[in-house]
Amino acid sequence: MMRFIWPLVAFLVLAGFLYVGLGLNPREVPSPLIGKPAPTFTLPQLHEPDKKFSSQDMKGKVWLLNVWSSWCVSCREEHPVLVELAQQNIVPVYGLDYKDNREDGEGWLAKGGNPYVLSISDTDGRVGIDYGVYGVPETYVIDKQGIIQYKEIGPVTVQKLKDKILPLVAQLQAK
Amino acid sequence: MKRVIILLLCLIPVFAFAGEAKDIAEDPVVEKRMVGLAENLRCLVCQNESLASSHAELAEDLRREVREQIKKGMSDKEIVDYLVARYGDFVLYDPPVKSYTMLLWFGPFALFLIAGGGLFYQLRKRRSSMPEAELSPEAERRAAAMLNDDKDKQ
Numbered sequence: 001m002m003r004f005i006w007p008l009v010a011f012l013v014l015a016g017f018l019y020v021g022l023g024l025n026p027r028e029v030p031s032p033l034i035g036k037p038a039p040t041f042t043l044p045q046l047h048e049p050d051k052k053f054s055s056q057d058m059k060g061k062v063w064l065l066n067v068w069s070s071w072c073v074s075c076r077e078e079h080p081v082l083v084e085l086a087q088q089n090i091v092p093v094y095g096l097d098y099k100d101n102r103e104d105g106e107g108w109l110a111k112g113g114n115p116y117v118l119s120i121s122d123t124d125g126r127v128g129i130d131y132g133v134y135g136v137p138e139t140y141v142i143d144k145q146g147i148i149q150y151k152e153i154g155p156v157t158v159q160k161l162k163d164k165i166l167p168l169v170a171q172l173q174a175k
Numbered sequence: 176m177k178r179v180i181i182l183l184l185c186l187i188p189v190f191a192f193a194g195e196a197k198d199i200a201e202d203p204v205v206e207k208r209m210v211g212l213a214e215n216l217r218c219l220v221c222q223n224e225s226l227a228s229s230h231a232e233l234a235e236d237l238r239r240e241v242r243e244q245i246k247k248g249m250s251d252k253e254i255v256d257y258l259v260a261r262y263g264d265f266v267l268y269d270p271p272v273k274s275y276t277m278l279l280w281f282g283p284f285a286l287f288l289i290a291g292g293g294l295f296y297q298l299r300k301r302r303s304s305m306p307e308a309e310l311s312p313e314a315e316r317r318a319a320a321m322l323n324d325d326k327d328k329q
Contacts, residue, residue, distance in 0.1 A: 032263040132261040134219035
């Protein structure tokens with residue numbers, strides 16, 4: 001009997017590791033920026049390029065920074081969710097138009113609705129690099145002290161909003 | 176006249192130079208250092224390609240960033256730290272030894288030791304459990320006779 005126990009245990013351990021490995025998403029790379037101050041930036045606004053917007057302007061507020069682009073396919077999936085979120089007026093959403101040109105970005109918002117308080121243009125993608133953006137869309141939850149508390153990689157869904165993002169926002173706003 | 180025309184025709188290729196891929200030829204020293212660094216960094220978009228070989232747009236941007244930092248005179252370590260601060264240890268093809276990479280670094284050795292120990296234990300157990308074959312006096316005499324017989328023949 002004992003002869004079979006150890007191979008069986010070894011098999012089960014290996015099978016367990018492989019099973020967990022199957023469920024992991026290799027595209028989700030944990031961000032080292034969580035719990036750290038959000039990188040500061042000052043960029044021209046998408047609709048009024050003469051005006052600048054700085055991340056410093058948001059001190060004292062909980063806000064979402066959503067990285068999007070007119071060329072981004074998954075953003076189409078996410079967009080209606082953000083539009084609906086904006087209507088609920090729970091948390092301000094700011095958009096970072098990543099590596100896009102102004103006309104395309106404006107056209108995309110005119111067509112699909114604009115969920116953003118305002119968007120900023122990151123034409124050469126440098127602010128994106130500072131935020132560790134590697135796949136649009138990405139969404140950051142930033143607290144009153146300007147600390148990144150959460151990062152959603154890929155499209156925000158109704159489920160993710162309900163389960164994770166909105167409870168976190170409520171908790172941060174109460175602080 | 177004909178000669179002049181031929182001469183002019185010969186000169187045409189001089190003006191027909193191709194546009195170089197600008198950022199590559201700019202400074203061979205910077206480029207070499209950049210490629211050396213980027214070969215050990217992972218592209219986050221196409222994860223099994225290095226930053227040096229990937230054609231993803233993000234990889235191009237990051238190569239541009241690395242190039243600029245080299246020109247600014249930053250050391251290799253500073254540049255790698257810059258990328259790690261943004262994208263995490265995931266960008267390194269050679270992960271550092273940390274508490275959560277212990278299993279990765281030492282797991283294979285631990286498995287080897289466990290397997291080796293198990294094998295050693297099993298072999299010893301088997302040897303001690305195997306009874307020494309005992310021969311009766313009669314059998315021993317026969318065996319000796321056979322062995323001697325063998326020796327005589329040689």
